[in-house]
Amino acid sequence: MISFKKVTKQYNGDFIALDNINLEIKDGEFVSLVGPSGAGKSTLIKMLIREETPTSGQVILDDIDLAEVKNTEIPFLRRKIGAIFQDFKLLDSKTAFENVAFALEVSGVPAEEIKTDVMQVLGIVGLSGKGANFPRELSGGEKQRIAIARALIHRPKIILADEPTGNLDLVNSYEVVKLLWKINEIGTTVILATHDREIVNTVSKRVISMEHGKIVRDQTQDGKYII
Amino acid sequence: MSTNRSHEHAEQTTQSFERIFSSGWTNFKRSSFLSLGATGVMALTLLVFSGLLVLNFFTNETVSYLDAKVDVSVYFKNSAKEDQVLKVKNDLEGVATVAKVNYLSREQALADFKERHKDNQLIQDSIAELEENPLQASLNIKAKTTDGYKGIVDFLEQHNLRDSMEKINFYENQVAIDRIRGLSSNLVLWGLGGSLFLALVAIMVTFNTIRLTIYNKKQEIEIMRLVGASNWHIRGPFMVEGGIYGLFAALLALIIFYPAVYYASGKLAVVAPSLNLFGHFVGNLGWMLLALIGSGLALGVLSSFIAIRRHLKI
Numbered sequence: 302m303i304s305f306k307k308v309t310k311q312y313n314g315d316f317i318a319l320d321n322i323n324l325e326i327k328d329g330e331f332v333s334l335v336g337p338s339g340a341g342k343s344t345l346i347k348m349l350i351r352e353e354t355p356t357s358g359q360v361i362l363d364d365i366d367l368a369e370v371k372n373t374e375i376p377f378l379r380r381k382i383g384a385i386f387q388d389f390k391l392l393d394s395k396t397a398f399e400n401v402a403f404a405l406e407v408s409g410v411p412a413e414e415i416k417t418d419v420m421q422v423l424g425i426v427g428l429s430g431k432g433a434n435f436p437r438e439l440s441g442g443e444k445q446r447i448a449i450a451r452a453l454i455h456r457p458k459i460i461l462a463d464e465p466t467g468n469l470d471l472v473n474s475y476e477v478v479k480l481l482w483k484i485n486e487i488g489t490t491v492i493l494a495t496h497d498r499e500i501v502n503t504v505s506k507r508v509i510s511m512e513h514g515k516i517v518r519d520q521t522q523d524g525k526y527i528i
Numbered sequence: 529m530s531t532n533r534s535h536e537h538a539e540q541t542t543q544s545f546e547r548i549f550s551s552g553w554t555n556f557k558r559s560s561f562l563s564l565g566a567t568g569v570m571a572l573t574l575l576v577f578s579g580l581l582v583l584n585f586f587t588n589e590t591v592s593y594l595d596a597k598v599d600v601s602v603y604f605k606n607s608a609k610e611d612q613v614l615k616v617k618n619d620l621e622g623v624a625t626v627a628k629v630n631y632l633s634r635e636q637a638l639a640d641f642k643e644r645h646k647d648n649q650l651i652q653d654s655i656a657e658l659e660e661n662p663l664q665a666s667l668n669i670k671a672k673t674t675d676g677y678k679g680i681v682d683f684l685e686q687h688n689l690r691d692s693m694e695k696i697n698f699y700e701n702q703v704a705i706d707r708i709r710g711l712s713s714n715l716v717l718w719g720l721g722g723s724l725f726l727a728l729v730a731i732m733v734t735f736n737t738i739r740l741t742i743y744n745k746k747q748e749i750e751i752m753r754l755v756g757a758s759n760w761h762i763r764g765p766f767m768v769e770g771g772i773y774g775l776f777a778a779l780l781a782l783i784i785f786y787p788a789v790y791y792a793s794g795k796l797a798v799v800a801p802s803l804n805l806f807g808h809f810v811g812n813l814g815w816m817l818l819a820l821i822g823s824g825l826a827l828g829v830l831s832s833f834i835a836i837r838r839h840l841k842i
């Protein structure tokens with residue numbers, strides 16, 4: 302369970318990116334976070350992986366106040382939360398397989414374990430055959446699915462997707478969303494930040510609308526993109 | 529999918545070390561020219577530091593040479609009886625700062641003298657002519673430390689048998705020793721200042737080299753943080769990179785230092801055959817390796833630690 306309690310974030314001492322956010326997300330929910338560019342969606346997501354900390358208020362994950370997580374514990378927090386982004390964040394010098402394996406290598410997982418785990422997640426995202434390809438040899442949709450495979454590798458409880466379809470055409474966007482859906486169905490909490498109306502309306506689950514750092518609407522069921 | 533697997537147990541496997549070291553080695557190779565700069569400056573620092581050790585060697589050798597020459601000799605009048613001399617000897621041996629007292633009787637002194645000049649017929653003949661032994665009985669005193677002599681001379685001056693003593697000879701090498709010590713400690717001070725300055729330059733150059741590597745690996749670092757890489761995996765390769773600079777610098781310094789010392793030792797043997805400079809440093813090879821590699825590693829790792837602290841978010 303995720304909860305934001307009176308969370309405010311100021312950048313540079315005066316600009317308010319998040320303004321008194323109160324929010325609860327239960328385990329296994331699929332939440333679309335919508336709003337125009339600059340509304341504060343990315344900032345909210347960054348708080349969950351401790352990229353940012355609130356100026357005031359608390360972000361609580363499973364009874365843990367994230368502001369109190371020690372530096373040495375941050376990696377373990379990030380292994381509980383998979384994240385994907387508009388720009389994929391893949392290493393060009395590594396193959397698809399190596400990109401996914403990298404996440405395990407730098408977490409100290411033995412080589413024998415890595416191979417089977419990577420093959421398994423590549424299977425989940427439907428790219429078992431593309432392991433040997435470099436990112437430049439993959440379509441945008443495939444790159445994002447590799448990024449999703451990497452996000453899944455630590456078997457996280459939560460998947461954060463920040464504008465994952467921003468660089469994709471409609472067909473590929475739809476593929477990615479279907480995949481997030483599938484991941485949600487096996488029990489993972491999914492938070493999808495987007496300003497893509499079509500996508501949100503297709504998903505039609507809980508929709509939280511943001512504007513100027515505030516939550517302006519929270520439709521708990523059959524949500525549509527309304528601001 | 530929602531059961532979180534923990535990899536904590538695997539944090540410190542040998543595979544992790546291998547990954548961190550090979551990543552650090554790659555960093556080192558990729559920044560080829562900059563690595564040369566960092567290694568070079570560090571090697572220079574270590575060489576100046578080694579120069580200090582040479583200076584220290586010379587100081588110790590010279591001082592111990594002069595130390596061995598310092599002593600107090602007291603010569604007794606011919607009227608002094610042997611038991612008076614032995615009484616003074618006995619008293620001296622009771623003084624805490626005295627290490628050793630040697631008694632040279634008149635007869636022994638003469639015998640020694642004859643022995644020393646046995647090839648000189650003229651001297652032998654002159655001695656034979658003399659009715660009385662011209663040589664005096666003497667005590668030769670060694671102090672435990674060089675600063676003890678002053679007190680021993682004073683002790684003799686105030687002794688109640690002072691009247692039976694002819695003269696008290698004190699070779700005041702102390703002044704020379706003090707001067708050498710002073711000069712040497714000045715040089716050491718300058719040398720230390722120089723090494724410290726060079727160490728700072730080396731740290732700055734290495735720091736900048738590593739900062740550049742960090743900058744070049746920005747994307748990789750960002751991804752590592754994202755996927756929950758352990759802090760060790762993020763920072764380790766840069767520490768290793770710094771350590772490699774230090775290690776190579778130490779090896780470079782050793783490769784220059786030993787031949788240089790060998791060469792200097794050869795030149796020196798002509799002037800002062802008793803000084804074995806090269807032998808000294810060969811005998812202490814283990815310590816030199818330890819000192820240079822240790823300081824090299826420390827400099828390198830410290831530099832990357834600073835770079836990491838300032839430029840690498842975890």
Ligand SMILES: Nc1ncnc2c1ncn2[C@@H]1O[C@H](COP(=O)(O)OP(=O)(O)O)[C@@H](O)[C@H]1O
Pocket residue numbers: 312313316317318336337338339340341342343344345
């Ligand atoms: N690191 C930062 N420093 C200063 N301002 C920032 C920073 N990150 C985001 N902002 C500002 O905060 C506001 C919200 O940004 P963001 O959370 O990225 O919005 P969204 O993801 O909804 O487009 C924006 O106006 C943005 O310019």
Ligand SMILES: [Mg+2]
Pocket residue numbers: 342343344463464
């Ligand atoms: Mg954003």
